[in-house]
Amino acid sequence: MIELALHHAYADLELDLAFRSDARTLALYGDSGAGKTSVLNAIAGLLAPQSGRIAIDGDVLLDTARGVAVPVSRRRIGYVFQDGRLFPHLSVRRNLLYGVEGPHAQFAMMVELLGLGALLERRPDSLSGGERQRVAIGRALLADPRALLLDEPLTGLHAQARTQVLDHLRRLKRELRVFTVLVSHHADEVAALADEVVRIDAGRVVRQQPIAEFDVRRAHAAEAG
Numbered sequence: 001m002i003e004l005a006l007h008h009a010y011a012d013l014e015l016d017l018a019f020r021s022d023a024r025t026l027a028l029y030g031d032s033g034a035g036k037t038s039v040l041n042a043i044a045g046l047l048a049p050q051s052g053r054i055a056i057d058g059d060v061l062l063d064t065a066r067g068v069a070v071p072v073s074r075r076r077i078g079y080v081f082q083d084g085r086l087f088p089h090l091s092v093r094r095n096l097l098y099g100v101e102g103p104h105a106q107f108a109m110m111v112e113l114l115g116l117g118a119l120l121e122r123r124p125d126s127l128s129g130g131e132r133q134r135v136a137i138g139r140a141l142l143a144d145p146r147a148l149l150l151d152e153p154l155t156g157l158h159a160q161a162r163t164q165v166l167d168h169l170r171r172l173k174r175e176l177r178v179f180t181v182l183v184s185h186h187a188d189e190v191a192a193l194a195d196e197v198v199r200i201d202a203g204r205v206v207r208q209q210p211i212a213e214f215d216v217r218r219a220h221a222a223e224a225g
């Protein structure tokens with residue numbers, strides 16, 4: 001369960017939003033510039049909001065009123081950025097195990113779930129965009145996070161890679177049951193992955209609804225024009 005309230009004024013945008021959710025996969029959906037990435041950054045501890053409170057499963061990560069701000073390194077948040085951000089000089093295997101201490105029981109399972117077996121000795125620059133994203137997702141999950149944050153994980157991939165990564169994400173959701181926050185401005189991704197949708201517009205929550213009530217066709221039409 002996530003409880004989040006935050007206020008932060010940038011020069012061009014004032015974020016002022018609050019939501020709570022029991023969803024396993026929660027989508028933050030909205031146009032570019034709405035403030036979605038800022039919410040992820042606040043959860044990860046990369047943005048220190050002017051005021052706010054964030055708790056996941058009852059563990060308080062931030063509570064400005066009480067002077068609580070758990071450091072990034074102790075938040076146990078897995079963050080997958082749009083561009084993967086792998087270490088270019090390390091093999092896929094070493095990227096996956098970066099920051100993992102000792103033998104990792106989940107390694108073989110993660111390699112299998114993400115279809116990475118044939119790629120382990122390759123370097124990131126020899127991988128396709130979809131393969132890089134799969135490695136980034138595996139690396140984030142192997143650190144045993146309390147939450148997985150996915151920021152537009154399919155943007156920039158061509159159609160076939162998108163479908164593949166999406167299939168892997170759905171499989172992970174079924175098998176691992178890790179609490180996930182997905183940022184997307186694509187209604188079809190939201191519909192394929194999320195259990196609940198928080199619609200953000202200009203720094204505010206304008207709607208929160210279970211996925212069954214999310215009207216993909218209407219959202220698509222709005223995206224198109």
Ligand SMILES: Nc1ncnc2c1ncn2[C@@H]1O[C@H](COP(=O)(O)OP(=O)(O)OP(=O)(O)O)[C@@H](O)[C@H]1O
Pocket residue numbers: 010011012013030031032033034035036037038039185
């Ligand atoms: N570091 C910053 N300094 C100043 N303003 C910022 C900063 N980060 C974000 N903003 C402001 O907040 C707005 C929302 O940014 P954010 O990345 O959170 O939105 P988003 O919904 O994730 O959009 P996108 O999908 O384009 O990444 C930006 O357009 C900008 O006005």
